[in-house]
């Protein structure tokens with residue numbers, strides 16, 4: 314099937330893009346990489362009257378350190394993040410790791426960070442990491458710029474706090490802990506995960522968990538922060554057994570939906586498994602980073 318007829322605008326600035334949205338009205342759509350929108354248009358599940366293409370907008374394709382945070386411009390591609398190096402990315406290594414797990418190369422070359430967040434697929438890796446890290450979204454509309462915390466931005470499957478005449482221009486991501494990790498399960502390589510987990514932990518010298526942050530996707534209509542993780546894991550002792558018990562206990566509190574990919578009960582089992590994998594990785598990374606710190610302190614004495 315072909316998409317319905319639509320007008321097309323290729324603005325040069327973000328302000329012009331907003332003006333084009335206003336000119337064409339609420340049935341106009343922004344297009345960035347087109348990797349989610351175009352398939353829907355070909356299936357006629359999306360029938361925009363106009364596309365406002367962000368491909369030539371200056372300044373939106375950027376990765377820049379902003380103090381302890383990373384600022385990611387909306388049209389930065391998954392591939393640009395996957396292959397990014399240099400001092401600005403130091404401490405953000407979990408981002409290229411996550412990018413590698415998104416889709417296939419041709420999709421990663423075109424699909425954008427901002428497009429993924431604006432698309433608000435509850436299973437998307439960027440929505441999960443943005444939730445774990447407490448990202449702030451910058452939106453531009455006719456009244457200027459506003460910041461929206463990720464928890465207020467993602468409103469459900471395909472729904473965000475963006476108004477019809479607003480565009481997402483960038484995202485501020487606080488620096489992850491050195492232990493940050495992401496684990497996922499999908500039916501096929503290169504497809505959206507069914508369930509994914511992202512975690513950060515801090516450890517005491519005896520290896521027990523002193524702080525934790527954990528988020529899961531694929532268990533609700535948007536990624537969820539596991540508020541109970543701290544209570545369940547901190548003070549639980551070290552080693553595999555407390556991690557496994559915590560992952561199981563946290564998964565058992567969930568009531569995931571059933572759909573074509575998995576039943577709710579199966580998603581709960583997956584949640585326990587991917588959460589445990591991510592926690593194990595986080596503990597291992599926290600241990601390695603503590604060892605590296607001790608070694609460098611000893612070397613500098």
Ligand SMILES: Cc1cc2nc3c(=O)[nH]c(=O)nc-3n(C[C@H](O)[C@H](O)[C@H](O)COP(=O)(O)OP(=O)(O)OC[C@H]3O[C@@H](n4cnc5c(N)ncnc54)[C@H](O)[C@@H]3O)c2cc1C
Pocket residue numbers: 342343344345346347348349350351352367387388414415416417420423424425426427428429431432434436437438439475479480481482503504505506
């Ligand atoms: C085969 C395949 C496999 C995939 N696998 C994965 C996967 O494993 N993980 C994953 O997360 N995703 C996956 N995806 C989805 C896709 O990669 C992302 O959703 C996509 O990259 C979104 O970015 P985009 O730039 O292509 O957005 P587009 O398709 O251009 O836009 C998506 C939506 O966001 C809106 N939008 C885009 N940019 C902005 C903006 N700056 N401001 C306001 N609104 C905006 C559009 O209007 C549209 O509604 C897959 C897609 C395909 C085709």
